[in-house]
Amino acid sequence: MRKVLDKLFINKIISLIIPIAISVLLYGIFLIFKINPENNYMVFVTPIVTLSIFFTIFLFIFIIIKTPLFSYELINLVELFLLILFSVSTIVGIIILISSGFEDFAPPYCAFPLGWSAISWAHNYRKTPEEEILENRNKPSIIKTRIIVVISCIFFVSIFLLMLFKPIDRKYDGKHKELYTTAINSIPNVEGFMYHGEGAFDSVIYVWEKDEYGRTLFTYCEDYSFEIYSLVICHKYDNENVYFYPEVNYAIKLDTSNSVTGNGEDMEWFIKSLSEQFYKEQKDVLKEYNDWGQPINKVKCVSYIITNEKKIGKDVNNFSEEKCDQILLDYTSTIYCPNPETGAHRTNRILQIEEEGKILHEIFGLHRNYDNKENTLYITLWIITDAKGNYDKDTGILVMESSTEHEWGRPTVFDKNKVEEFKRVNGWSYKYCTE
Secondary structure: OHHHHHHHOOOHHHHHHHHHHHHHHHHHHHHHHOOOHHHOHHHHHHHHHHHHHHHHHHHHHHHHHHOOOOOHHHHHHHHHHHHHHHHHHHHHHHHHHHHOOOOOOOOHHHHHHHHHHHHHHHHOOOOOHHHHHHOOOOOHHHHHHHHHHHHHHHHHHHHHHHHHHOOOOOOOOOOOHHHHHHHHHHOOOOOOOEEEOOEEEOOEEEEEEEOOOOOEEEEEEOOOOOOEEEEEEEOEEOOOEEEEOOOOOEEEEEOOOOOOOOOOOOOHHHHHHHHHHHHHHHHHHHHHHOOOOOOOOHHHOEEEEOOOOOOOOOOOOOOOHHHHHHHHHHHHHHOOOOOOOOOOEEEEEEEEEOOOOOEEEEEEEEEEEEEOEEEEEEEEEEEEEOOOOOOOOOOOEEEEEEEOOOOOOOOOOOOHHHHHHHHHHOOOOOOEOOO
């Protein structure tokens, strides 16, 4: 087994450089194409996680090499096992990334190729086979202990790697996929999942009532604090598609009186209780706008394929950080913000895309306003562009937030009438159904 390992690592430079090159290539593709711009934290987390795993594996192999407790036969076994584990993980990881168009990118995908480099590096510190034969590491008193230790280490390292391999699952696994699809395509700034920390949980849906023609009135919530929720009407659905009136089929509520948090599991009872008053206040207005109790008027509906995840096409033209900074600076110049920061951008994402290619963007940033004392101005802008990223500087920007106070992690609660007018002025269109 030692001869096999020596042959695998016969060229020390290649065995180190090629895995590093694969890792850098995967990371570079993610950076260049920015497949998933909503996960900008991946840019910073990936190198940290990758290097941590690299040095963890190296130190693990290096320690067992230098510790007399472990026989060289067991060291060979450990090295070979980890080589197979990292090789298979790298191949499977690359297949998953290619098949998903890099949408499922996660830091471990870059770390797996480096496992080979870490083992190769540690292997260089081993003695020659002849020297290892002369060294007695097979005393009966330590054989039993070493076996237990090695098996335990292999087990825990395997579990650790398998846990890292699975990216955050943002898909909806609940029982109302047709209503979920209606909500994520109706409300512009929803994410499609309940986010908390590094975890993603199912959005919460509670059905209030249905009419005789198939319309469904329901509450949708993806806010972990349950402070923001919406009433939504789905007009009809079949096995493949949902149908609804755009812009007029939802109402949003901000309720800061709630102090309960949850992860979306078995929380229908809670969102029912929390949103019941809002339902009573808004149901008649929503029903009037959506022809409740009347035959379905399909020509007023738009249609979307039923899905369990909100996705934005990977080829859609998103803003660069430099472009976001410039747009934010242009805005602050209109409100006479003295000494604004040149790098105001914090996050940006695409909210919606219409049939003719127009894109609704959201940019969030902040500026320090130095006027006797330091004040921070938090800014959220919505911008409508064409498919190439061009927009009207007079009508193409809607200020959603411009305040010295900001609740981090809370999505913007907006006046939907203003958003509807904003879309109309900028030529936003829908592909309505035909009879």
